Amino acid sequence: xxxxxxxxxxxxxxxxxxxxxxxxxxxxxxxxxxxxxxxxxxxxxxxxxxxxxxxxxxxxxxxxxxxxxxxxxxxxxxxxxxxxxxxxxxxxxxxxxxxxxxxxxxxxxxxxxxxxxxxxxxxxxxx
Amino acid sequence: xxxxxxxxxxxxxxxxxxxxxxxxxxxxxxxxxxxxxxxxxxxxxxxxxxxxxxxxxxxxxxxxxxxxxxxxxxxxxxxxxxxxxxxxxxxxxxxxxxxxxxxxxxxxxxxxxxxxxxxxxxxxxxxxxxxxxxxxxxxxxxxxxxxxxxxxxxxxxxxxxxxxxxxxxxxxxxxxxxxxxxxxxxxxxxxxxxxx
Numbered sequence: 001x002x003x004x005x006x007x008x009x010x011x012x013x014x015x016x017x018x019x020x021x022x023x024x025x026x027x028x029x030x031x032x033x034x035x036x037x038x039x040x041x042x043x044x045x046x047x048x049x050x051x052x053x054x055x056x057x058x059x060x061x062x063x064x065x066x067x068x069x070x071x072x073x074x075x076x077x078x079x080x081x082x083x084x085x086x087x088x089x090x091x092x093x094x095x096x097x098x099x100x101x102x103x104x105x106x107x108x109x110x111x112x113x114x115x116x117x118x119x120x121x122x123x124x125x126x127x
Numbered sequence: 128x129x130x131x132x133x134x135x136x137x138x139x140x141x142x143x144x145x146x147x148x149x150x151x152x153x154x155x156x157x158x159x160x161x162x163x164x165x166x167x168x169x170x171x172x173x174x175x176x177x178x179x180x181x182x183x184x185x186x187x188x189x190x191x192x193x194x195x196x197x198x199x200x201x202x203x204x205x206x207x208x209x210x211x212x213x214x215x216x217x218x219x220x221x222x223x224x225x226x227x228x229x230x231x232x233x234x235x236x237x238x239x240x241x242x243x244x245x246x247x248x249x250x251x252x253x254x255x256x257x258x259x260x261x262x263x264x265x266x267x268x269x270x271x272x273x274x275x276x277x278x279x280x281x282x283x284x285x286x287x288x289x290x291x292x293x294x295x296x297x298x299x300x301x302x303x304x305x306x307x308x309x310x311x312x313x314x315x316x317x318x319x320x321x322x323x
Contacts, residue, residue, distance in 0.1 A: 046136035047298045050143050085302040088136035 002029045004104040006038070006095045013107070014114035017077045021108070025095040028066040033097045036063040040073040041094060042110075046087035063097075081109045081116040088116075133303025140268035141298035146291070149266060151185040152259050158192065161251055165189075170210065170236030172250030175243065179289030180253040182240040183214050189238060198235065210236035216246045255290050257283040263290055264297065275300055 008023040015021060025038050037059045043052040056073040063069070073093070082089040094105035111117055136142055153161075165172055174182045174189075190200045190212050199209035211231050216239040219227060224246070231237045239246055257279035261272050264279070272279040275297055286293040 045142050045144055046139070047141075047295055047302075048143060050147075083135045083137065085133050085136060085139075085304065090137060 002097070002100075002102050003027065004029075004095050004097060004102060006093055006104055006106045008093065008106060008108070014109040014111075015075055016112055016114075017075055017080065017110060019075050021073045021075060021093060022071070023093065023106075024068055024070050025060070026068045027063075027095065027097060029097055029102065030100075032065050033063045034099055036060045036067070036069075036095065036097045038069075038071045038073065039094045039096065040075065040091070042079060042089055042091045044087055044089055046084075048087075075110055078110075080111040082118075083116040084119045134301055136302070139298055139301050141294045141301060145267055146263075146294055149184065149263055151181045151188050151253075152262065154254055154256055154259070156251070161189070162192070164250055165236070165238070168248050168250060170238075171247050172238055173216070173244065173247040174238065174240045174251055174253060175249050176240075176253030177242060177288065179286070179291035179293075180255050181290065182253050185251070185253060186212050186214055186238065186240050193236075205230045205234055207233040208235050210234065210238070213237070213239040215239075216241040217243075255283070255288045260290055260293055263294060267294065268297070268301075 004025070004027040006023055006025050008021065021040060023038075025036070027033075027036060037057055039054050040056040041052060041054040044050050055076050058071050058073060060067075060069045060071075079089050081091055091108050091110045092105040093108060094103055096103040109116055174185055176182050190202065190210075193210055194200050199206070200212060201209045202212050202214070205211050205227070211234045213227070216224065228237075237247065238250065244252075260283045261279035264270065264272050264275070268274070272282055282293050282296070286296070
């Protein structure tokens with residue numbers, strides 16, 4: 001049985017835009033991997049169709065069946081993590097091994113404040 | 128806490144990514160019958176049904192089945208020796224459709240989805256039932272429709288059997304954005320254990 005994990009440096013889970021995400025990927029796979037890659041990506045979640053984009057990635061050279069590799073990935077300027085009721089923007093660091101697309105991910109927050117941006121409350125309607 | 132407090136999109140039990148995890152549920156046949164009919168039709172057929180009846184989901188599931196049986200499967204494209212799956216035949220113009228059929232002659236199979244019959248021999252007509260909707264609601268939220276103060280029949284009928292839009296109504300309820308069509312449910316009071 002395969003095991004993949006991703007551990008971020010200092011267990012840091014909140015980042016500012018443009019900051020570097022550092023961590024270590026660990027894996028023990030059922031067979032020799034063709035490739036192992038770490039990806040920094042965001043995805044939307046909510047009512048409508050979902051969207052996703054890989055902001056940065058790194059492919060590990062000559063990965064062994066059991067291995068660990070350090071990585072550094074630089075965050076772009078945006079989008080910020082967002083927690084609305086109709087839509088959310090979620091950031092993750094994912095390690096994915098092929099063949100089989102076995103993967104594990106760690107969710108992170110990307111914003112200037114370290115918290116997901118929330119929609120401003122609507123002004124009260126005058127009665 | 129009232130339902131009007133609502134949950135964030137990432138925690139909404141009816142969020143899109145969770146709905147996409149649902150697999151097609153047959154009403155009165157099954158995989159054996161479907162695959163036998165596909166063979167009998169020379170591996171060419173159409174999945175026909177109204178919106179929200181599971182055509183795309185069934186097409187994806189069929190692709191997975193065919194792959195597991197050792198066939199090569201291509202979504203949208205055509206390749207000699209592979210089974211082509213096309214979601215939404217209506218999106219092609221008549222000319223594009225004729226060209227597509229010509230190109231697909233060398234394919235090992237061709238299955239399309241459409242809202243109406245006529246593109247290829249009908250492989251299956253997809254439909255839903257209030258029971259299927261109720262099962263989807265349970266799978267998403269851990270509650271049956273009654274947990275949202277609506278019967279499966281009422282919700283199913285209100286959406287004309289469209290599971291997708293019915294689940295979107297429940298999304299709005301969980302988000303605290305009650306749609307006009309569910310005001311009846313709102314009046315009856317919707318228990319809320321999804322609010323964060």
